[in-house]
Amino acid sequence: MARHEADDGGTKGAGEPGRGKGGGAPGGSGGHVFQAPTGTRDFYPAELNRLRYVQDAWRRTSINHGFEEIDGPTFEHLDLYTVKSGDGIVSELFSFERFGGEKTFALRPEFTPTLARMYASRAASLPKPTKWFWMQNCYRAERPQRGRLREFSQWNCDIIGDDSAQADAECIACCVGALEEIGLSPNDVRIRVNNRRYVQNMLRSAGLDETVMDRGLSWLDTYHKLETDAFVKNGQAIGLDSDQAYKISVTLAALAGPNSKWPSDSMLASDAAPGREPIYEPLFKALAAHGLREWCVLDPSIARGLAYYTGMVFEVHEASGAERAIAGGGRYDKLIEMFGGPPTPAVGFGMGDVVLSLVLADKGLMPKDEEVAARLGLNPDALVISNGTPEADGAVAGVVAELRRAGLHARRSYKTTKNIGKLIQDAAKMRARYCVILESAESATVKDMGTQGQEGCGVAELAGRIARR
Amino acid sequence: MARHEADDGGTKGAGEPGRGKGGGAPGGSGGHVFQAPTGTRDFYPAELNRLRYVQDAWRRTSINHGFEEIDGPTFEHLDLYTVKSGDGIVSELFSFERFGGEKTFALRPEFTPTLARMYASRAASLPKPTKWFWMQNCYRAERPQRGRLREFSQWNCDIIGDDSAQADAECIACCVGALEEIGLSPNDVRIRVNNRRYVQNMLRSAGLDETVMDRGLSWLDTYHKLETDAFVKNGQAIGLDSDQAYKISVTLAALAGPNSKWPSDSMLASDAAPGREPIYEPLFKALAAHGLREWCVLDPSIARGLAYYTGMVFEVHEASGAERAIAGGGRYDKLIEMFGGPPTPAVGFGMGDVVLSLVLADKGLMPKDEEVAARLGLNPDALVISNGTPEADGAVAGVVAELRRAGLHARRSYKTTKNIGKLIQDAAKMRARYCVILESAESATVKDMGTQGQEGCGVAELAGRIARR
Numbered sequence: 001m002a003r004h005e006a007d008d009g010g011t012k013g014a015g016e017p018g019r020g021k022g023g024g025a026p027g028g029s030g031g032h033v034f035q036a037p038t039g040t041r042d043f044y045p046a047e048l049n050r051l052r053y054v055q056d057a058w059r060r061t062s063i064n065h066g067f068e069e070i071d072g073p074t075f076e077h078l079d080l081y082t083v084k085s086g087d088g089i090v091s092e093l094f095s096f097e098r099f100g101g102e103k104t105f106a107l108r109p110e111f112t113p114t115l116a117r118m119y120a121s122r123a124a125s126l127p128k129p130t131k132w133f134w135m136q137n138c139y140r141a142e143r144p145q146r147g148r149l150r151e152f153s154q155w156n157c158d159i160i161g162d163d164s165a166q167a168d169a170e171c172i173a174c175c176v177g178a179l180e181e182i183g184l185s186p187n188d189v190r191i192r193v194n195n196r197r198y199v200q201n202m203l204r205s206a207g208l209d210e211t212v213m214d215r216g217l218s219w220l221d222t223y224h225k226l227e228t229d230a231f232v233k234n235g236q237a238i239g240l241d242s243d244q245a246y247k248i249s250v251t252l253a254a255l256a257g258p259n260s261k262w263p264s265d266s267m268l269a270s271d272a273a274p275g276r277e278p279i280y281e282p283l284f285k286a287l288a289a290h291g292l293r294e295w296c297v298l299d300p301s302i303a304r305g306l307a308y309y310t311g312m313v314f315e316v317h318e319a320s321g322a323e324r325a326i327a328g329g330g331r332y333d334k335l336i337e338m339f340g341g342p343p344t345p346a347v348g349f350g351m352g353d354v355v356l357s358l359v360l361a362d363k364g365l366m367p368k369d370e371e372v373a374a375r376l377g378l379n380p381d382a383l384v385i386s387n388g389t390p391e392a393d394g395a396v397a398g399v400v401a402e403l404r405r406a407g408l409h410a411r412r413s414y415k416t417t418k419n420i421g422k423l424i425q426d427a428a429k430m431r432a433r434y435c436v437i438l439e440s441a442e443s444a445t446v447k448d449m450g451t452q453g454q455e456g457c458g459v460a461e462l463a464g465r466i467a468r469r
Numbered sequence: 470m471a472r473h474e475a476d477d478g479g480t481k482g483a484g485e486p487g488r489g490k491g492g493g494a495p496g497g498s499g500g501h502v503f504q505a506p507t508g509t510r511d512f513y514p515a516e517l518n519r520l521r522y523v524q525d526a527w528r529r530t531s532i533n534h535g536f537e538e539i540d541g542p543t544f545e546h547l548d549l550y551t552v553k554s555g556d557g558i559v560s561e562l563f564s565f566e567r568f569g570g571e572k573t574f575a576l577r578p579e580f581t582p583t584l585a586r587m588y589a590s591r592a593a594s595l596p597k598p599t600k601w602f603w604m605q606n607c608y609r610a611e612r613p614q615r616g617r618l619r620e621f622s623q624w625n626c627d628i629i630g631d632d633s634a635q636a637d638a639e640c641i642a643c644c645v646g647a648l649e650e651i652g653l654s655p656n657d658v659r660i661r662v663n664n665r666r667y668v669q670n671m672l673r674s675a676g677l678d679e680t681v682m683d684r685g686l687s688w689l690d691t692y693h694k695l696e697t698d699a700f701v702k703n704g705q706a707i708g709l710d711s712d713q714a715y716k717i718s719v720t721l722a723a724l725a726g727p728n729s730k731w732p733s734d735s736m737l738a739s740d741a742a743p744g745r746e747p748i749y750e751p752l753f754k755a756l757a758a759h760g761l762r763e764w765c766v767l768d769p770s771i772a773r774g775l776a777y778y779t780g781m782v783f784e785v786h787e788a789s790g791a792e793r794a795i796a797g798g799g800r801y802d803k804l805i806e807m808f809g810g811p812p813t814p815a816v817g818f819g820m821g822d823v824v825l826s827l828v829l830a831d832k833g834l835m836p837k838d839e840e841v842a843a844r845l846g847l848n849p850d851a852l853v854i855s856n857g858t859p860e861a862d863g864a865v866a867g868v869v870a871e872l873r874r875a876g877l878h879a880r881r882s883y884k885t886t887k888n889i890g891k892l893i894q895d896a897a898k899m900r901a902r903y904c905v906i907l908e909s910a911e912s913a914t915v916k917d918m919g920t921q922g923q924e925g926c927g928v929a930e931l932a933g934r935i936a937r938r
Contacts (some may be wrong), residue, residue, distance in 0.1 A: 031808050048538050344763070404533045
């Protein structure tokens with residue numbers, strides 16, 4: 001788990017020395033004691049394996065859904081992030097100047113600007129649609145809190161160059177695919193789908209000035225967090241009259257949050273009525289075709305914070321509404337062009353590891369450490385030990401090296417004990433498939449740790465014997 | 470490949486618009502054109518696959534050699550890097566202040582300080598030895614040049630808590646294991662091994678003052694880069710007399726660089742003579758036991774730049790001496806203690822992707838894109854197409870979703886063509902195992918792209934049919 005220093009309140013406290021197993025500074029050596037920066041994490045093997053387990057599901061799902069992986073720099077020119085979001089975002093960024101200093105950089109708070117930059121610079125030669133996934137860390141200089149850290153692992157999938165509801169649904173299907181892969185069901189999580197055009201129409205009808213539409217979207221996004229009075233008051237602050245703001249809160253109360261549901265046939269029929277440009281109907285039809293009816297609901301309060309979304313938006317939430325959003329995304333049909341590319345429709349989503357891990361832990365869906373290690377293929381093929389004779393002792397290193405050279409996961413014991421029974425127990429503890437007991441430089445006994453059967457084997461045949469089974 | 474902006478000479482040039490396929494800003498939209506920061510890289514799918522191919526070899530080798538993966542923050546408190554290296558290192562770091570600002574951070578230039586911090590804070594509960602590997606990016610604010618970028622992928626393996634030559638050899642064996650895994654042989658690369666104690670003794674015998682020993686090591690490290698005269702002159706600059714400096718250059722000329730070789734039996738015997746503390750003999754014995762005789766040579770000019778090494782040091786070089794070091798490492802027995810842990814011996818190495826990739830490309834050892842994709846398991850199981858009837862058209866999305874849900878890599882065609890022959894060619898181009906031609910919502914023809922055989926199949930049986938084969 002994360003070890004946070006105690007600098008958040010401006011106090012240069014002692015941190016938490018001695019906390020947890022082996023914490024603090026044993027040895028009393030007078031060396032410096034350092035801690036990880038606030039909001040970042042140290043991943044020891046068991047913790048990293050849990051992250052890798054999630055990331056493996058992300059990666060496998062992306063590939064199975066036909067996405068190809070890309071990557072870009074960890075930091076970008078600061079203006080890549082400010083051009084579309086204004087300078088307000090600067091306080092949430094870790095920004096820095098290059099030594100010598102005429103350029104300012106920032107650690108990426110998200111990957112979409114880099115993706116748009118990369119797509120724009122090769123647009124002419126890229127396939128249509130282009131389907132990319134990305135999986136790395138992002139950085140936000142916010143105060144750390146539950147579900148929100150300063151460094152976290154993020155997974156993105158984007159379909160670029162396809163403006164169809166089919167592409168929207170395919171994106172959501174990939175997101176759901178990963179949730180399913182790690183054991184979540186429609187009982188656990190809900191995909192809340194909306195469309196910015198619908199929300200903008202609603203705000204327009206309520207008389208919101210076009211110039212403050214962004215503030216209107218942010219206002220809607222606070223619906224679930226505020227009491228009705230406060231929500232209505234904030235609506236007045238952006239220029240709505242109190243009746244209109246109240247009317248919107250009533251509409252949302254009827255449709256949004258825990259009341260969200262799959263839209264009725266009559267609603268979809270009226271949405272797609274002749275003479276209207278349908279907003280929801282094509283998407284929900286495509287979602288149904290992808291088998292996603294159980295997972296998705298319509299939630300008109302979902303607006304998403306980021307400025308660049310233009311149409312469909314969605315968020316993944318724990319079903320009861322606990323925790324922050326697990327994932328979120330939507331359509332951003334203007335961004336590639338803003339970054340110097342040709343006009344190009346695009347849709348994508350991002351999922352972070354922090355909230356997802358809280359939900360998995362809460363629901364008991366994170367497998368035990370041994371199970372995680374087994375699924376990641378980390379269990380040894382063989383533990384090689386000596387029968388205690390000097391000749392066998394001297395042969396261990398070479399035999400282990402030979403097995404590894406053959407592509408096998410081989411370990412040796414670093415213990416000084418000559419108690420073969422104890423060493424075989426170690427093989428069981430590390431879940432090795434075989435324990436190889438060297439009898440000399442030429443011969444060994446191979447014990448199958450599953451069947452407990454054992455038989456003799458020449459050292460030269462060991463790799464083949466172990467690999468073959 | 471990397472796209473470098475042209476800001477290095479302080480000019481805010483136009484970069485290289487229009488360079489390469491699809492470069493520049495098509496569309497003339499008036500959007501901003503951005504480029505990746507100097508010395509960083511954009512990885513499109515084919516380029517990223519080549520990196521993943523190398524990283525897969527690193528990961529598999531680490532696991533087979535019994536190392537467990539860890540990770541830490543991308544940035545640390547600045548003093549984690551300065552405490553052991555002095556303030557001189559600051560100019561090579563990307564450092565920044567947190568918003569609000571009482572703390573200064575830096576992007577990691579290497580992982581070892583984080584590893585030492587992490588080990589120190591849990592030393593009491595960690596196994597002895599602890600074997601950790603790590604694979605992420607590092608950052609250096611140096612001027613980019615061939616083989617040296619500002620962001621690069623790095624692989625580390627470390628054995629902590631074992632001071633034996635056996636552990637030194639096991640580390641080097643793991644490094645060699647990865648080189649072998651990606652096709653390099655002892656003809657291509659050479660492991661140049663040395664020991665700081667040997668070099669320090671040599672400098673001491675030559676009369677070097679103990680207080681400038683670090684500068685003496687740095688001086689030796691320049692041996693391969695300078696002419697004899699310049700080398701001797703620099704030796705005088707650190708306080709050696711010219712005879713002594715010249716004598717050292719003669720010793721190195723006899724033993725180092727292209728003349729390096731596996732040490733003779735008589736040299737090892739005298740190294741391990743009674744009454745002496747042997748420096749080389751146990752290591753070279755252990756290297757021989759690990760089957761590494763062909764790979765390793767003794768090179769007394771290898772001192773390594775970093776201040777923290779205490780004993781054995783090594784570098785991996787292209788055999789002819791072309792390019793910078795591919796990898797390097799050594800023993801750092803004082804570092805854990807400096808970071809607040811108990812006195813703990815440790816040995817490890819790091820390998821970056823940049824020089825390694827240059828060497829692989831130069832030797833023609835990087836497989837072709839299709840081969841890389843195949844080895845990474847990226848080829849589709851099936852391309853699903855329609856026979857052109859409305860019923861089959863409408864079933865594609867659902868069938869693809871069903872196959873993906875079954876854990877298969879399924880793609881659909883985004884083309885509007887109804888020419889089945891052309892679509893089947895697309896399946897061949899993307900190296901799909903099967904092409905599924907939907908005849909209706911219930912039935913399909915499955916074409917095996919390997920054998921070219923085809924047969925009918927109910928849609929409900931498709932996943933089983935494709936998975937089974």
